[in-house]
Amino acid sequence: MKQENFKKQFKKGLLELGILKLLTESDHYGYSIIKEINTRSNNTLDLRDGTLYPILYRLEDQKIIESYWETQEGRGKPRKYYKITEIGKERYVNMLEDFNLVTGGINSIINQ
Amino acid sequence: MKYDKESYLKEVLKGIHTDRKTKKRIKEDLGIRIDDGYKEDPFFDLVIEMGEPSLVAEDFMENLDVIYPDLPFVIQQMVPYEYRSKANIFGLPLVHIHTGGAKNNSVAKGVLAIGDIAIGFRRWIESNVA
Numbered sequence: 001m002k003q004e005n006f007k008k009q010f011k012k013g014l015l016e017l018g019i020l021k022l023l024t025e026s027d028h029y030g031y032s033i034i035k036e037i038n039t040r041s042n043n044t045l046d047l048r049d050g051t052l053y054p055i056l057y058r059l060e061d062q063k064i065i066e067s068y069w070e071t072q073e074g075r076g077k078p079r080k081y082y083k084i085t086e087i088g089k090e091r092y093v094n095m096l097e098d099f100n101l102v103t104g105g106i107n108s109i110i111n112q
Numbered sequence: 113m114k115y116d117k118e119s120y121l122k123e124v125l126k127g128i129h130t131d132r133k134t135k136k137r138i139k140e141d142l143g144i145r146i147d148d149g150y151k152e153d154p155f156f157d158l159v160i161e162m163g164e165p166s167l168v169a170e171d172f173m174e175n176l177d178v179i180y181p182d183l184p185f186v187i188q189q190m191v192p193y194e195y196r197s198k199a200n201i202f203g204l205p206l207v208h209i210h211t212g213g214a215k216n217n218s219v220a221k222g223v224l225a226i227g228d229i230a231i232g233f234r235r236w237i238e239s240n241v242a
Contacts, residue, residue, distance in 0.1 A: 050171025
């Protein structure tokens with residue numbers, strides 16, 4: 001596997017965790033997810049629209065998140081917000097446990 | 113190239129080969145995303161902020177594949193494919209393969225044309241082999 005492919009695949013798996021983490025804190029719309037992920041990761045994750053929306057569609061189809069429309073004051077057009085569901089919260093906790101377990105294991109190997 | 117919202121969306125969607133429902137979803141979400149960009153930054157530049165439309169489409173295609181890994185084999189075979197040879201004869205590509213469009217309506221035009229709908233001197237119509 002080429003270096004670039006490895007990075008892509010690695011990122012894809014972890015982004016779902018990052019997005020769910022944001023949604024456990026508060027509801028977000030697409031652009032705010034992109035900004036938050038990029039700011040918090042110091043742009044190392046470089047989340048783009050073409051990556052974000054397919055993940056959101058999959059999570060929504062699996063009922064891990066839900067979307068709703070809301071019109072903000074002073075803004076004519078409604079905006080689509082995403083919120084995490086109860087199933088999603090459970091999924092997030094399980095994913096985080098798995099992530100900590102796996103990264104802990106890998107760190108032990110690398111640091112030995 | 114300079115794009116406005118509509119021309120940008122059109123270019124992105126041109127490169128995304130998926131079902132109509134997903135395309136509609138993408139058009140709607142990217143439309144809102146672009147509106148948000150302009151709202152927060154009056155100098156918002158579509159290409160700088162979001163990337164060239166072809167690259168955005170490529171990114172979508174790469175990630176949309178992940179959504180449908182469990183589709184039956186027959187459906188997977190309907191995933192769009194297009195190949196157009198560089199060689200031309202009388203303005204037509206020597207070989208043009210174009211299959212798997214929405215409702216099997218991808219048109220192939222070439223000296224050798226293979227597609228859902230094929231127009232050429234020698235044609236193979238995928239969904240209706242004679």
